[in-house]
Amino acid sequence: MMKILITGATSGIGHELAKIYKQGNHEVIALGRNQEALKNLENIGIETRQVDLSNLEATREIFKAIEAKHGHIDLAILNAGNCEYIDCKDFDAQLIKRVFDANVITLANSIEGVLPLLRKSRQPHLAGVASMAAYLPLSRAEAYGASKVAANYLLEALAIDLIDENITVSIINPGFVKTPLTDKNDFPMPFVLEAHEAAKIIVRGIAAKKIEIHFPLRLTIPMKLLSLFPRKLWRKIGQKFKK
Ligand SMILES: NC(=O)c1ccc[n+]([C@@H]2O[C@H](COP(=O)([O-])OP(=O)(O)OC[C@H]3O[C@@H](n4cnc5c(N)ncnc54)[C@H](OP(=O)(O)O)[C@@H]3O)[C@@H](O)[C@H]2O)c1
Numbered sequence: 001m002m003k004i005l006i007t008g009a010t011s012g013i014g015h016e017l018a019k020i021y022k023q024g025n026h027e028v029i030a031l032g033r034n035q036e037a038l039k040n041l042e043n044i045g046i047e048t049r050q051v052d053l054s055n056l057e058a059t060r061e062i063f064k065a066i067e068a069k070h071g072h073i074d075l076a077i078l079n080a081g082n083c084e085y086i087d088c089k090d091f092d093a094q095l096i097k098r099v100f101d102a103n104v105i106t107l108a109n110s111i112e113g114v115l116p117l118l119r120k121s122r123q124p125h126l127a128g129v130a131s132m133a134a135y136l137p138l139s140r141a142e143a144y145g146a147s148k149v150a151a152n153y154l155l156e157a158l159a160i161d162l163i164d165e166n167i168t169v170s171i172i173n174p175g176f177v178k179t180p181l182t183d184k185n186d187f188p189m190p191f192v193l194e195a196h197e198a199a200k201i202i203v204r205g206i207a208a209k210k211i212e213i214h215f216p217l218r219l220t221i222p223m224k225l226l227s228l229f230p231r232k233l234w235r236k237i238g239q240k241f242k243k
Contacts, residue, residue: 001025001026001027002021002026002027002074002075003026003027003029003070003072003073003074003075003121004021004026004027004028004029004073004074004075004076004077005028005029005031005066005073005075005076005077005114005117006018006021006028006029006030006031006076006077006079007031007032007053007076007077007078007079007080007106007110008031008032008079008080008081008129009028009030009031009032009041009046009048009079010030010032010033010034010037010038010041011032011034011037011179011180011181012177012179012180012181012195013079013129013174013177013179013195013198013199013202014030014032014077014079014080014129015037015041015195016195016196016198016199017077017079017199017202017203018030018041018046019044019199020199020200020203021203022044022045022046027047027070028046028047029046029047029048029049029066029070029073030046030047030048030049031048031049031050031051031053031062031080031110032048032050032051032080033050033051033052035050038050049062049065049066053080053105053106053109053110054101054102054105054106054109055109056109056112059109059110059112059113060109060112060113062113063112063113063114063116063117066113066117067116067117070117071117071120072117072118072120072121073114073117073118073121073124074118074121074122074123074124074125075124075125075126075127075206076110076114076117076118076125076126076127077127077128077129077202077206078106078107078110078111078114078126078127078128078129079128079129079172080102080106080107080110081102081103081106081107081129081147081181082098082099082102082103082181083099083144083181083182083184084098084099084143084144085140085141085143085144085243086140086141086142086143087140088140088142095143096142096143096146098143099143099144099147100143100146100147100150102147103144103147103148103150103151104147104150104151104154107128107151107154107155108154111126111154111158114126115167118167119165119167123166123168124165124166124167124168125167125168125169125170125206125209126158126162126167126168126169126170127169127170127171127172127202127206127213128151128154128155128169128170128171128172129151129172129174130148130151130152130155130171130172130173131144131145131148131151131173131174132173132174132175132214132219132220132223133145133148134148134149134151134152134173135173135220135223135224135226135227136223136226136227136234136238137234137238138238138241139238139241139242139243140242140243148173152171152173155169155171156169156171159171159211168209169211170205170206170209170210170211170212170213171211171212171213172202172205172212172213172214173212173213173214173220174193174198174202174214174215175190175191175192175193175214175215175216175219175220176189176190176191176192176193176219177192177193177194177195177198178192178193178194178195179195186243187243190219191216191218191219193215193216198215201213201215
């Protein structure tokens with residue numbers, strides 16, 4: 001039985017992950033802000049903590065309380081995040097800040113909070129959820145894509161620095177998954193997966209200690225290949241994906 005901490009567990013991918021690990025008899029600690037969704041998780045035996053992870057002081061307090069109760073964490077899945085698209089006709093720098101707060105600052109604050117607890121585990125594993133959007137620049141994703149590039153870099157650099165401490169770091173780069181985050185999208189999403197399917201792929205990837213968990217392969221592999229082509233070519237192809 002592992003002690004598993006999941007951020008962004010009140011909805012979408014994180015919610016499905018929390019349920020799967022709970023069914024597997026692991027001890028799950030679920031973090032989020034939505035009080036009602038947290039209550040529903042408690043009703044199925046999952047411990048919850050309400051916190052806005054973009055607030056460093058509040059995050060520090062929550063992790064201190066978790067440390068006092070649990071001592072250590074074996075697996076941390078840092079999944080909290082949000083997506084907003086830019087309208088370049090009315091470029092909004094505050095939108096960029098909001099998206100970076102949701103995707104990069106929550107990640108950094110969670111890492112600061114959870115690392116001391118992971119260090120007390122015998123087999124510590126940290127997994128961060130970024131996105132396939134990090135592979136290539138996509139129309140209107142100036143904020144979201146850039147934040148997920150930052151998340152990938154942060155996690156990759158951290159992986160190098162934590163090797164000596166035997167802390168495994170996995171980066172999760174999903175394609176489109178049906179969740180409240182993507183329900184707002186007004187464009188066709190190729191090869192979209194249900195949140196439960198996505199969560200099962202993530203659970204398998206984590207169990208195999210994969211460095212990068214990316215899916216669906218029919219979307220992520222072509223994206224990876226295209227990212228190797230000259231940027232000039234992508235600027236032409238990228239036009240076709242304008243939202
Ligand atoms: N869905 C996709 O197609 C897709 C694709 C690639 C990557 N991703 C990434 O996967 C992760 C999960 O996304 P999802 O699709 O499952 O979205 P979702 O259903 O909207 O869930 C997002 C979760 O993040 C939490 N969260 C956001 N900001 C927070 C904050 N400041 N403090 C605490 N919790 C916060 C939300 O909790 P509260 O509402 O309770 O605050 C919610 O539980 C995100 O990082 C997203 O970028 C999603």
